Every structure is written in structure tokens, then in C-alpha cells.
Amino acid sequence: MSPSSPVSSVQQAQKALGQRLREIRKDRGLTARALATAAGWHESKASRLENGKTPPSDDDIRTYTRLCHAWEQEQDLIATARGIEGMYIEWRRLERSGLKRVQESVLPLFERTNRFLFYQSWVVPGLLQTPEYTRAVLNTAVSLRGAPDDVDDALQVRVDRQQVLHTRPKQFAMLLEEWVLRTVIGDADVMATQLGHLIASTALPSVSLGIIPMGVPRGDAWPTESFTVYDNAQTCVELVSANLTVTQPGEIGDYLRTFSELSNIAVYGAAARKLITKAIDALG
Incomplete structure (x- = not known):
């Protein structure tokens, strides 16, 4: 669904x-x-x-x-x-005052949330990104949307935010489409380091990392826009042109059901690490 x-x-x-x-x-x-x-x-x-x-x-x-x-x-x-x-905010409007401000704006939400559900069909989730991978992502925002070039400051905020991965009792369930592993962000070296970091992240006790293999029968679990659910109370959806915040319980329920369906076709543990290793090997 x-x-x-x-x-x-x-x-x-x-x-x-x-x-x-x-x-x-x-x-x-x-x-x-x-x-x-x-x-x-x-x-x-x-x-x-x-x-x-x-x-x-x-x-x-x-x-x-x-x-x-x-x-x-x-x-x-x-x-x-x-x-x-405020539900639908264009990225250009959101980023007008700088990428650092965008990164800082979500800190209160991350601090008060204990259960995170991430589904990514575009890029590696921010909490699992290496600094150079993040830099490449932020540079794309500057290039494509004309955002102010405060990448170094925004990068530091993003890196600091990753400390929530080690804060109890927070738990993070993350799903990635396999093609995210195969999409080269930055260059091959940046991507290889990022994929190696993903493998290491599977050992974190707070993180459940699932990979949805390419070629698996999808059933009702169709790929969709990237989204994050915070404590089952708010969903943020990443669109090409804007960020959408969903707070209606019925609509949040749609995203929870979608996450559950996608979880059912994902692989975890050794099987997930095998897919990541194959993506590293494909980089040559």
C-alpha cells in the first residue's frame, strides 16, 4: 500500500x-x-x-x-x-537562510524522539552518512537549488547530530533500497568509504538496517518517496521540490503500514551486509 x-x-x-x-x-x-x-x-x-x-x-x-x-x-x-x-515548504524557501540553519532546525525533533523509522529510496540516511558523502549531498543542494554555500558549517551540524545514535533509549529502524547502494554519490572512493561505514553501522545496538533487494517481488510494497516517522506522531516526507510534514493520525498510519510492508521484503544482518559488499565490489 x-x-x-x-x-x-x-x-x-x-x-x-x-x-x-x-x-x-x-x-x-x-x-x-x-x-x-x-x-x-x-x-x-x-x-x-x-x-x-x-x-x-x-x-x-x-x-x-x-x-x-x-x-x-x-x-x-x-x-x-x-x-x-508549514506542512509543505519548498526546499528553496527552506534553504534560503543557509544549509546550516536547515540542519539545526531539526535538532529539537531528533532530541525528543525515541523511535525513528527511516525509509530511503534516494540516498543513505543522514545519521549513517560519512562526512565526505554528506559533503557531496550538500554540494548538490548548493548546485541544483542555489542554496547559500555554508556547506562546512552545515556538515559539522550533521556530524554532531549523529551522536543521537548512541543516546539511550533511542532506536532507529532504517530501510534502504538496494539501488541507493549502487548510486555513486561524490566519487567511487567516497562511495566505497560510505558503504564500509554502513557495514560497520549494522553492529550498533540502536540500529536495525534493512536492505530491499533489487529484483525481489514487490507485492504491495512499492518504492515511494523517502520518509521518516518520528515516534509514530509525525512523518516528514522528502519530495523533489519540497519537504512535507504529516501530522494527521490516519495519514501517519499510511506511512506506518508502508514501512511495515517494505520491512517484510528487506533483508537484514549477514544478508544485508552481503548486498553492501557486492555494491563495494561493483565500484571496482
């Missing part, structure tokens, strides 16, 4: 917020046209807001709560709207 479309997660959240606005209006006994007229809006605006077609601004929400005498809901609705806005 593949998770629902990441963009649809935002749309569903907007529709849910619109439904709350509709209920506030109906509780006051107003029609959408009457509310729009009282607010001085075009008559279709209330309908667009309530159907999730147009995200409400802070002022829109204040107008709703004022006209519907629902002042006590104002701050909660504004917070919800801002949370939806």
Missing part, C-alpha cells in the same frame, strides 16, 4: 479547516452569502474558504470569528492555518 499523495495531505488539511469555518458560520445562522456581504468580500470567497480552495489568512479567520461571535476559537484556528502552511 502506497501512502496517499503528499500534496493531497495538505489539501485534506485545508478542507478540514474549511469545514470548521463552515460549522462556525452555520452555528451563527448565517448563509455564506450573508457572511461574505457583511465582511465586504466577493460573494464566492466564503465558499472558496469553506471548501478548502483558498487558504484563509489570519484576517480572514478573525473576520469569521468576529461575525459569527466565535472569538474563543480565533487563536486555535489561526494556529491550525499556520500549521497547514
Whole structure:
């Protein structure tokens, strides 16, 4: 089972917020046209807001709560709207103030999380990356997206963050597609060192590393976008153009089921190390 479309997660959240606005209006006994007229809006605006077609601004929400005498809901609705806005953040916007800032921004989340589920279909998970592999990944962000070139500072933050691997009671379940092992990031030397580090990482008591072999019958466990689940309470999804944060329990459940299905076709221990060794040998 593949998770629902990441963009649809935002749309569903907007529709849910619109439904709350509709209920506030109906509780006051107003029609959408009457509310729009009282607010001085075009008559279709209330309908667009309530159907999730147009995200409400802070002022829109204040107008709703004022006209519907629902002042006590104002701050909660504004917070919800801002949370939806933060669900889908373009990488260029996120990286505008520097790669170091991006790396630092996730530190509180890593510190408070005890159970991590990582699925990677693109690159080696950051917590298991060698410094030179990370440098190559960050340099790509600078090259492709025009991010500020503070790679050295961002790299140090990323390296320091790897200390969470040795912090009890944290546990890390990681799944990689085999083609991640075969994708040369940096150059052959960088990749060989990275793969050797992966083999060593399988000895860490806090880490469970599974490799999904190429050619294995997939069944319902289709490859998908890379994602991380934090304590079954939040999922962060890596898209080509943006980062998506999912907090709706039903949608998090989709990612948990997908992770479980992918886990069932992965190999672990000696079998995983064998695949990694083959990838090293393929580098020549």
C-alpha cells in the first residue's frame, strides 16, 4: 500500500479547516452569502474558504470569528492555518537562510524522539552518512537549488547530530533500497568509504538496517518517496521540490503500514551486509 499523495495531505488539511469555518458560520445562522456581504468580500470567497480552495489568512479567520461571535476559537484556528502552511515548504524557501540553519532546525525533533523509522529510496540516511558523502549531498543542494554555500558549517551540524545514535533509549529502524547502494554519490572512493561505514553501522545496538533487494517481488510494497516517522506522531516526507510534514493520525498510519510492508521484503544482518559488499565490489 502506497501512502496517499503528499500534496493531497495538505489539501485534506485545508478542507478540514474549511469545514470548521463552515460549522462556525452555520452555528451563527448565517448563509455564506450573508457572511461574505457583511465582511465586504466577493460573494464566492466564503465558499472558496469553506471548501478548502483558498487558504484563509489570519484576517480572514478573525473576520469569521468576529461575525459569527466565535472569538474563543480565533487563536486555535489561526494556529491550525499556520500549521497547514508549514506542512509543505519548498526546499528553496527552506534553504534560503543557509544549509546550516536547515540542519539545526531539526535538532529539537531528533532530541525528543525515541523511535525513528527511516525509509530511503534516494540516498543513505543522514545519521549513517560519512562526512565526505554528506559533503557531496550538500554540494548538490548548493548546485541544483542555489542554496547559500555554508556547506562546512552545515556538515559539522550533521556530524554532531549523529551522536543521537548512541543516546539511550533511542532506536532507529532504517530501510534502504538496494539501488541507493549502487548510486555513486561524490566519487567511487567516497562511495566505497560510505558503504564500509554502513557495514560497520549494522553492529550498533540502536540500529536495525534493512536492505530491499533489487529484483525481489514487490507485492504491495512499492518504492515511494523517502520518509521518516518520528515516534509514530509525525512523518516528514522528502519530495523533489519540497519537504512535507504529516501530522494527521490516519495519514501517519499510511506511512506506518508502508514501512511495515517494505520491512517484510528487506533483508537484514549477514544478508544485508552481503548486498553492501557486492555494491563495494561493483565500484571496482
